[in-house]
Amino acid sequence: xxxxxxxxxxxxxxxxxxxxxxxxxxxxxxxxxxxxxxxxxxxxxxxxxxxxxxxxxxxxxxxxxxxxxxxxxxxxxxxxxxxxxxxxxxxxxxxxxxxxxxxxxxxxxxxxxxxxxxxxxxxxxxxxxxxxxxxxxxxxxxxxxxxxxxxxxxxxxxxxxxxxxxxxxxxxxxxxxxxxxxxxxxxxxxxxxxxxxxxxxxxxxxxxxxxxxxxxxxxxxxxxxxxxxxxxxxxxxxxxxxxxxxxxxxxxxxxxxxxxxxxxxxxxxxxxxxxxxxxxxxxxxxxxxxxxxxxxxxxxxxxxxxxxxxxxxxxxxxxxxxxxxxxxxxxxxxxxxxxxxxxxxxxxxxxxxxxxxxxxxxxxxxxxxxxxxxxxxxxxxxxxxxxxxxxxxxxxxxxxxxxxxxxxxxxxxxxxxxxxxxxxxxxxxxxxxxxxxxxxxxxxxxxxxxxxxxxxxxxxxxxxxxxxxxxxxxxxxxxxxxxxxxxxxxxxxxxxxxxxxxxxxxxxxxxxxxxxxxxxxxxxxxxxxxxxxxxxxxxxxxxxxxxxxxxxxxxxxxxxxxxxxxxxxxxxxxxxxxxxxxxxxx
Numbered sequence: 001x002x003x004x005x006x007x008x009x010x011x012x013x014x015x016x017x018x019x020x021x022x023x024x025x026x027x028x029x030x031x032x033x034x035x036x037x038x039x040x041x042x043x044x045x046x047x048x049x050x051x052x053x054x055x056x057x058x059x060x061x062x063x064x065x066x067x068x069x070x071x072x073x074x075x076x077x078x079x080x081x082x083x084x085x086x087x088x089x090x091x092x093x094x095x096x097x098x099x100x101x102x103x104x105x106x107x108x109x110x111x112x113x114x115x116x117x118x119x120x121x122x123x124x125x126x127x128x129x130x131x132x133x134x135x136x137x138x139x140x141x142x143x144x145x146x147x148x149x150x151x152x153x154x155x156x157x158x159x160x161x162x163x164x165x166x167x168x169x170x171x172x173x174x175x176x177x178x179x180x181x182x183x184x185x186x187x188x189x190x191x192x193x194x195x196x197x198x199x200x201x202x203x204x205x206x207x208x209x210x211x212x213x214x215x216x217x218x219x220x221x222x223x224x225x226x227x228x229x230x231x232x233x234x235x236x237x238x239x240x241x242x243x244x245x246x247x248x249x250x251x252x253x254x255x256x257x258x259x260x261x262x263x264x265x266x267x268x269x270x271x272x273x274x275x276x277x278x279x280x281x282x283x284x285x286x287x288x289x290x291x292x293x294x295x296x297x298x299x300x301x302x303x304x305x306x307x308x309x310x311x312x313x314x315x316x317x318x319x320x321x322x323x324x325x326x327x328x329x330x331x332x333x334x335x336x337x338x339x340x341x342x343x344x345x346x347x348x349x350x351x352x353x354x355x356x357x358x359x360x361x362x363x364x365x366x367x368x369x370x371x372x373x374x375x376x377x378x379x380x381x382x383x384x385x386x387x388x389x390x391x392x393x394x395x396x397x398x399x400x401x402x403x404x405x406x407x408x409x410x411x412x413x414x415x416x417x418x419x420x421x422x423x424x425x426x427x428x429x430x431x432x433x434x435x436x437x438x439x440x441x442x443x444x445x446x447x448x449x450x451x452x453x454x455x456x457x458x459x460x461x462x463x464x465x466x467x468x469x470x471x472x473x474x475x476x477x478x479x480x481x482x483x484x485x486x487x488x489x490x491x492x493x494x495x496x497x498x499x500x501x502x503x504x505x506x507x508x509x510x511x512x513x514x515x516x517x518x519x520x521x522x523x524x525x526x527x528x529x530x531x532x533x534x535x536x537x538x539x540x541x542x543x544x545x546x547x548x549x550x551x552x553x554x555x556x557x558x559x560x561x562x563x564x565x566x567x568x569x570x571x572x573x574x575x576x577x578x579x580x581x582x583x584x585x586x
Contacts, residue, residue, distance in 0.1 A: 029115030032059055036114060044071075046110075048085035049103030053110060063113030065137035085132070101128040109133055109141065118144045123152050127164050134168060146170045153177065155184035159193040182298075185211045189222035195229040199237045202226050206244035212298040216249040220259065227264065239270035246292045247274060248281035249301070255282070284397040285352035294533070295581060302326055303532045304582045306335065306355055306370070307539065307568070310528075310575025311344050313548045318342045319572055322370070324582060327533055327554075330566055333582075338368060339377055345436070345526070347392040348576030351399050351419060355578055356380075359388050362407040367417075372580050381422045385413050391439035395446050396467050400427065402448055405435040410454050414465075431463055431472050438487035440494050442509050444468070447475070449496055449507070452483040458499075462507070476512045479505065486529040488536060490557060495536050500525045500544055504536070504555055504562075518555050518562040528577025534558070537565075540572045548573040 035041050035056070042054035060067035070083070085106055105128040112118050112133075118141065120126045126145045133141040149161055150173055158180040165174035181188055185205070188194055197205075205211070206219055213219060223241045227234045242265075250259065255278060265271050281293055295301040304324040312319060322335040343360020350356070355370040363386030369378050383401055390404025390411070399417035401424075403410065410433035415424045430448060437451025446465040453459040458481040465472050482499025489495070494507040500523040506515045520538070527541025536555040543549050550567040 026115060032056060033111070033114035033116050036110070045082045046085055046106060047082055048106040049100055051103040051106075052082075053106060055110065059114060063138055065139075067136065101125075102132070105129045105132040109136065109138055112141050112144070113138060118148075120145070120148045123149060123157055123161065123164075126152075130164070130168055142168070142170075146173050149173055150176055153180060155180060155187040156191055157193075158184070158188055159191070159197065181205065182208060182210050183212050185213055185222070186218050189218070189225065194222070195226055197226070199234075199240065202237075203240055203244055206241060208296075209294075210297045213296060214300050215251075216246050216296075216299075217251070217254055217258075220245045220247070220250065224262070224264070231264065235264060235268065238264060238268045239274070242271050242274050246294070246296070247278035248293045249295060249299075250278070252282050255279075285350075285394075291534075293581075297328060300583055301581050302328065302584050303579055304333075305530055305532050305537060305539070306350075306576070306578050306580060307528060307572070308338055308348055308355070308357060308576030309343065309346075310540065310572035311548055313571040315542070315546065315548065315573065318344055319570070319575070321570070323569065324580075326582075326584065327535075327537070327565075329584075332569055335370070336375070336377055338370075339379070340366065344574045345389045346576065347390050347401065347404075348578055349392040349394055349399065350578040350580050351394045352397075353580050355576070355580060356392060356399060356417075357576055358383055358392060358401055359386075359390055359404065362386070362388050362405070364388060372582060381417070381424055384415055384424050384426065385411065387411055387413075389435040391437060391448075393439045393441045393446055395441045395465075396444065398467070400439075400446060400465075402439050402446075403430055403434045403437060403451065405452075409433070410435045410452060428465070428471055431474060432459065432461055434459060434461075434463075436483040436485070438485040438496050438498070440487035440489045442489035442494050443492055445509065447487070447494060447507070447509065449487055449494075450478055450480065450482050450485050450499070457481075458483050464509075475509070476514065478507070479514050484525040484542075486527060488529050488531050490531045490534075490536065493557070495529070495555070495557075497529055497536075497538055498525045498527055498541065504538075517557070517560065520553065520562070521564075524549065524551075526574045528572075528575050530577050530579045532579045537577075539577055540568055540575060542573040547571070 036054060039054045042056055044055050044057050046053040046055055057071045061071050085102060104125060108118065108129045109132055126148045130142060130145040153161055153176055158177050162174060162177035165177055206223055223245055227238055259265060260275060294303060304326050306324050308322045309319050320337045322337055324333045324335055338357060346357055346360035348357045353372050356367060358367040365382040365386045367380050367382055369380050371378055386406055387404030390401055392399055392401050401415045412429040412433040414427040414429055416427045417424050433454045434448065434451030438449040440447050448463040450459055460477040460481040462475040462478055463472055464475050480501060482501060485496055485498035487494050487496045492510060495517060496505040502520050502523045504517040506517045523544050524541040528539040530537050538553045540549055548571040550571045552565040552567060553562055554565055555562050
């Protein structure tokens with residue numbers, strides 16, 4: 001019999017025995033749990049999976065919101081003597097029968113409610129306990145199960161645990177599963193769980209740019225393995241899945257032997273455009289595609305920005321440097337310097353992953369190619385006409401040198417270079433002679449925007465060359481008249497910057513419409529502009545005081561956000577700036 005404390009007795013201050021209350025509570029719970037196991041003073045029976053669990057209504061009500069509501073709604077003398085606990089559906093990898101899972105899960109839940117801690121042995125048991133704890137609304141047990149599952153996470157069970165995480169909204173577990181799936185995709189794709197994924201889940205995995213695969217062949221083989229697991233039912237998903245495989249990154253020999261020769265793909269007419277796109281990329285290089293030519297983030301290959309030469313801060317010295325910048329790691333790698341570097345306002349562009357540079361002073365006909373494979377500069381056939389302040393661009397696998405200045409006049413002349421024969425030939429001349437214009441290819445056409453005209457004034461003309469028709473035409477004029485401007489194209493839109501303008505302008509060739517994309521913090525001209533990792537990069541250039549800068553900005557066409565980035569290694573303007581793919585091990 002318990003005795004009440006008299007009014008004359010005082011309790012000891014809690015500060016003098018800080019663990020007394022906690023220790024006492026633990027002893028009470030320990031005693032109650034012993035009573036439960038022995039059936040002492042129990043007043044209700046829980047039944048699950050053919051097993052009975054004698055319990056105390058008060059203890060269950062204190063630990064479970066479900067039981068608190070159940071027992072509170074009944075009269076004390078007429079409450080249920082036996083409470084059935086419905087079987088838990090098997091959860092997680094290797095789940096056993098529902099009845100056995102329900103009994104085992106209830107035993108763990110009761111241990112927790114009675115203060116005996118949580119003892120879990122396998123992922124399927126933890127998933128069943130989690131499901132039962134959610135149903136009975138037992139606070140705290142959810143976190144214990146989630147921590148256990150996170151500790152057992154590995155490649156083999158990552159897909160199963162991701163389903164558990166999604167079912168119970170376990171954010172941390174879901175994020176950890178996502179990391180494991182990306183980091184160990186090659187192993188994950190070999191497990192049976194991968195073959196049972198829904199089409200949406202497979203497509204989402206293949207589309208992830210952060211898959212840590214050294215070669216794209218791994219992704220292609222995973223997609224085909226999933227389709228072949230049930231080819232009659234899944235062949236209709238081939239096109240959808242293949243869209244997320246970066247076929248242009250496959251080894252050409254592998255593409256011919258394993259992809260084009262595959263019977264399933266040969267029978268899939270919808271896949272033909274993707275195969276043709278990949279074949280065009282092998283011939284034309286990165287010009288033929290955008291997203292599917294971009295390496296995934298953790299590949300041995302990566303897009304890098306090559307910055308070549310230019311002028312120093314005051315514009316007096318010509319810089320001898322050539323460097324490659326990897327935006328993801330923010331790492332600079334020195335490249336061999338361009339021979340005869342004492343040049344500026346030269347033209348630079350990339351053709352089939354090699355860098356071409358031409359001109360650089362009045363009447364210069366020199367053309368140099370940086371071979372990304374050989375990692376060296378090679379002199380190729382000279383221009384037919386010496387030119388300076390001109391631009392180069394690639395259309396349909398050919399390199400075009402456009403306009404410029406020869407010391408006396410602006411040039412209308414255009415030349416095209418065939419890399420297979422190493423020869424330059426005259427192309428139809430510009431309708432209007434220009435120098436220091438912006439030049440960019442887009443959707444198989446060549447666009448020449450603005451620049452300085454024959455009389456020395458700036459022009460707003462947009463001159464367009466169609467290589468199929470071999471002729472020029474004029475498009476809607478630009479909303480500015482400027483020289484010393486640069487342009488790049490990305491996903492059928494041309495972006496124009498420079499000319500001491502504070503805005504990034506856009507031009508949609510399909511609609512022949514101009515627009516504005518963003519506002520720069522300050523005006524700039526003779527800067528470097530290139531597309532890398534799906535963003536427009538603006539590097540260096542001259543400010544409105546005529547001094548070269550080291551500032552770098554990126555514009556993301558998807559989010560329409562302009563962001564400042566880490567500065568260049570040195571101030572520079574009138575430099576070469578292109579994007580190529582390079583081995584990160586170099």
